[in-house]
Amino acid sequence: MLENADLGKLIIRLTLGGLMLFHGVAKLFNGVGGIESMLAGYGIPPVFAYGVFVGELVGPLMVILGYQTRIGALLIVFNMLVAIALAHGNELLALGRSGGWALELQGFFLFTALAVIFLGPGRYKLKN
Template identity: 30%
Template structure:
């Protein structure tokens, strides 16, 4: 059951994260680079990094490819969201970012389980 639990955690967390990353990905490919600049690197690079963390790397987490490494960009993205973007907001506003952060840190620590490309 442990491996099925890890599979469920990987797939559900990554799919839910991708629902937030897909609009950003669509914005990026349409050429609209209007986005916040929470870490001072510019709107376009910030959008690109958010797309990586919320859309591209979660795909790798779903299939279980380089899973531990693939959790790092979503973890960093959610740290920025929770601490910088929503740092002054009440907890209920930053709660979603914290929940994603906890889920991806758990995947990093536990690994992908046997139902993954990493274990094939």
């Protein structure tokens, strides 16, 4: 009765997509000025900051809906790799104030999205 892989995949998809979506919505309402500045500091054209909407809005919606789920999860993986490389690289081996890994949130998004790529959407998805 408690063994339901498809329900488990749905829960993982909703958790990953839902929590990441909050980050995208925040950037939608507050802008990407901070990301533009950071990219400019690395010599990357600031217009690439708008790519965050792909990884934090489009990808999560695809994962939540179960539409092209693996592609949506791949967008999240790419988004997180860029975020870790550009904004959190100095914290890669650091501990947070409470003793956990400083990048546990970023790690959650990255590795859960990787798991979704390998697991697939399960039965509860949009037909594509």
